[in-house]
Amino acid sequence: MTTVIKHQKPSAFYDEFFRKGPGQKTTHYCPGCGHGVAHKLVAEAIDNLGIQDRTVFCSPVGCSVFGYYYFDTGNVQCSHGRAAAAATGVCRTLDEDRIVISYQGDGDLAGIGMGAIMHAANRGENLTVFFINNAIYGMTGGQMAPTTLLGQKTTTSPRGRTAENEGYPIHMSEVISQLEAPVFVERVTLGDAKGVMKAKRVVQKALQNQVEKRGFSFVEILSPCPIGWKMNSMDARHWITEKLEKIFPVGNLRDDTKEPAPVSIPRMKLTDEELIDLFKSGEVESVKAGSLLNEQLVKVAGFGGQGVMSASALLAKCAVAENRHATWLPSYGPEMRGGTANASVVISNEAIGAPVVETPNVLIAMNAPSLDLFEESVQPKGMVIVNSSLIERKVKRDDVNVMYVPATDIAIELGSVMTATIVALAVYAAASGAVSVETMQKMIPSSIKRKNLVDINLKAVEAGLKYYKEHYQK
Amino acid sequence: MTKHLMKGNDAVIRGALLGGATEFFGYPITPASEIAHAAAFYFPLAGHTFLQAECEVNAINMLYGASAAGSRVMTASAGPGVALMAEGLSYLAGAELPNVVIDVQRAGPGLGNIWPEQSDYNMVVKGGGNGNYKNIVLAPNSVQEMCDFTYKAFDLADKYRMTVFIMADAYIGQMMEPVELPKQVIHGKRKDWAIYADKESRKNLVTSIFMSVEEMAAHNQKLCDKYERLKNEIVDFEEVDTEDADILLIAYGISARISLSAVKELRAKGIKAGLLRPKTLFPFPSKRIAELSEKMKKVFVVELSEGQMLEDVKLAIYGKAPIELCNWMGGMVPSSKDLINKMGYGD
Numbered sequence A: 001m002t003t004v005i006k007h008q009k010p011s012a013f014y015d016e017f018f019r020k021g022p023g024q025k026t027t028h029y030c031p032g033c034g035h036g037v038a039h040k041l042v043a044e045a046i047d048n049l050g051i052q053d054r055t056v057f058c059s060p061v062g063c064s065v066f067g068y069y070y071f072d073t074g075n076v077q078c079s080h081g082r083a084a085a086a087a088t089g090v091c092r093t094l095d096e097d098r099i100v101i102s103y104q105g106d107g108d109l110a111g112i113g114m115g116a117i118m119h120a121a122n123r124g125e126n127l128t129v130f131f132i133n134n135a136i137y138g139m140t141g142g143q144m145a146p147t148t149l150l151g152q153k154t155t156t157s158p159r160g161r162t163a164e165n166e167g168y169p170i171h172m173s174e175v176i177s178q179l180e181a182p183v184f185v186e187r188v189t190l191g192d193a194k195g196v197m198k199a200k201r202v203v204q205k206a207l208q209n210q211v212e213k214r215g216f217s218f219v220e221i222l223s224p225c226p227i228g229w230k231m232n233s234m235d236a237r238h239w240i241t242e243k244l245e246k247i248f249p250v251g252n253l254r255d256d257t258k259e260p261a262p263v264s265i266p267r268m269k270l271t272d273e274e275l276i277d278l279f280k281s282g283e284v285e286s287v288k289a290g291s292l293l294n295e296q297l298v299k300v301a302g303f304g305g306q307g308v309m310s311a312s313a314l315l316a317k318c319a320v321a322e323n324r325h326a327t328w329l330p331s332y333g334p335e336m337r338g339g340t341a342n343a344s345v346v347i348s349n350e351a352i353g354a355p356v357v358e359t360p361n362v363l364i365a366m367n368a369p370s371l372d373l374f375e376e377s378v379q380p381k382g383m384v385i386v387n388s389s390l391i392e393r394k395v396k397r398d399d400v401n402v403m404y405v406p407a408t409d410i411a412i413e414l415g416s417v418m419t420a421t422i423v424a425l426a427v428y429a430a431a432s433g434a435v436s437v438e439t440m441q442k443m444i445p446s447s448i449k450r451k452n453l454v455d456i457n458l459k460a461v462e463a464g465l466k467y468y469k470e471h472y473q474k
Numbered sequence B: 001m002t003k004h005l006m007k008g009n010d011a012v013i014r015g016a017l018l019g020g021a022t023e024f025f026g027y028p029i030t031p032a033s034e035i036a037h038a039a040a041f042y043f044p045l046a047g048h049t050f051l052q053a054e055c056e057v058n059a060i061n062m063l064y065g066a067s068a069a070g071s072r073v074m075t076a077s078a079g080p081g082v083a084l085m086a087e088g089l090s091y092l093a094g095a096e097l098p099n100v101v102i103d104v105q106r107a108g109p110g111l112g113n114i115w116p117e118q119s120d121y122n123m124v125v126k127g128g129g130n131g132n133y134k135n136i137v138l139a140p141n142s143v144q145e146m147c148d149f150t151y152k153a154f155d156l157a158d159k160y161r162m163t164v165f166i167m168a169d170a171y172i173g174q175m176m177e178p179v180e181l182p183k184q185v186i187h188g189k190r191k192d193w194a195i196y197a198d199k200e201s202r203k204n205l206v207t208s209i210f211m212s213v214e215e216m217a218a219h220n221q222k223l224c225d226k227y228e229r230l231k232n233e234i235v236d237f238e239e240v241d242t243e244d245a246d247i248l249l250i251a252y253g254i255s256a257r258i259s260l261s262a263v264k265e266l267r268a269k270g271i272k273a274g275l276l277r278p279k280t281l282f283p284f285p286s287k288r289i290a291e292l293s294e295k296m297k298k299v300f301v302v303e304l305s306e307g308q309m310l311e312d313v314k315l316a317i318y319g320k321a322p323i324e325l326c327n328w329m330g331g332m333v334p335s336s337k338d339l340i341n342k343m344g345y346g347d
């Protein structure tokens, strides 16, 4: 079968290039430039596949920056190197029948855009990438590209590229074909008529793959840049066959399209009601409560594994259930992974200003470093609950109200050391009335992620309450 | 009235999905990561897209593509990541693509640390990338506002075809507070300029290129006119005790929370303090600040930076009242007492 290159304009091209300035019948490319041929192959494939209406053409920065002058398709002009990322955005947004093309040059794709293309390929985006390799930066004035050959002179390698200084020309097709996800990778050439014929079939195949929703297809096109290479058109074509193809051999590197096309599962979109329902879980049920006498500025501090974060969050949740204003502010980041943790909880009848508790009127100190760190900051007449299982020393201050609770021992007896802070919290609730013990009991089932731990937490509340009654209730 | 207790970072995603967001592209960074966690959990459940990008640069370009394709799209980051997005944000502005970005500010410059600062103000409010452009910048100071501002951000973005920033900080992102969720779902509408890969939208082009100087100048003017219009249409702020005040505090975000406590405490001492809290940083409530300043003995600008919003306040007041900066940096967050001391009203 012989393939004929049509000489009329493909319908995927505009009849006149109305977005272009003067000269709306001709392209902006230099005479002998490969872009014109490559564009035509892409446009003809679009025609042949009947996909013009549903095609989105993503143009790069480089000589093909004005792809939208020519392609009568949806057009997105992208920033330098990011066409594969922008195309990903288009792919992920539109329904599955869209055809997205990312058309990029070598500086764009293999230089500044290396990260974007590698990851788009690695994700197997259902996307077709046409990579124009002409071993040079055209638009900016003939500078060295990642694909420039060793010894090749450019405006930024005036004595020729050397491996020592600039490294080696990068083989994108080979690199891409090492990834698992791509379904089709092939390098073609525009160096001679035979090459162009072959390129035509490969370009169409790469788009056909997307029509069949097969995934990521990548076509590298060796393309002449007579201006950048400082050659006439004929010499440029010869240079491709003689030099470029020796370093970048043409041929297929991956074709997984013999496998049956994957079946895609349509996405289920929620109705408005379903979406609102999705967020219903976690609502805080409101409970009856007595009055709160004064604003509670609570600091809960200890180390990881004592339940400091979850218990202090439970405290805030109880306050919300009792219709108070409440804030909870954790320590976060690497500090957490280092093992010490503290949280500030403010409970108030009024809108809360600062959520940071600098001078607490309640300190729950679960380990010795926490007591050392925060003892001085407690307001006079404030309450300090000391986990006496782990803190041997007494509180030095005599202007605060101290309760010593062997919270860790009690928690171990109950069977989970993680409930220690809950024990201490129950003592605080019982002693202060800031939140009621009943509210704590009510909120625990919906606050504990691991349902088998609900009971033990409820027991921890009871144990804390009992300890308070036996030792501190007046 | 039913409430949830959640982190500001979690509230963002509730507001976003109820506000019609359909795509989230992001890259993790402390103290904004919980936003990505919540998005990763909820977006797919709702039938939408969550994708962790390979870097912030590509994340913002995914937003660019998705927004070009007509979706309500968002990302979340903190200073170092937002800095990486500057180029993309400039392209989005040039191409007039709507999108929403959450900046949970941390301390800088460089890697800095993960504690709160408000030092991304210049980068976000003044633009950040190349060229003449602005972002709409909303400044929440509570978990409720993290939800509400994100909820309405997508409508604003679509209406003005702009980037809308939610300018939070580490504490507003990390703290939990009660929040009431919006009761209605908003949906984005079809945009006549976007690209849907269909016959009707085939003619559309998304680009920030204007090759002729006349066209580029006209495009710039169009953008500037739009920014000017915003000053009349969406400026938002809150005032507390300003009627009889003779000193005024100006603060946003977490600083406004601390300033609110300080105003209460100053009032208790018999000092007539008031607070103006910008809810929009661009457009900035310059007009109201200018009006209020005329009767003030002094204006205090409270911020966690070297004095970035200060410059906008100075421009607004233009010498009509003395201004003093009360600032903290490096992740230090003052108590209201610290603030009062710095203002010179300590005991």
Ligand code: SF4
Pocket (backbone or CB within 6 Å): A028, A029, A030, A032, A033, A034, A035, A063, A134, A138, A139, A224, A225, A226, A227, A228
């Ligand atoms: S510089 Fe090279 S690639 Fe660019 S248009 Fe001219 S010939 Fe083509």
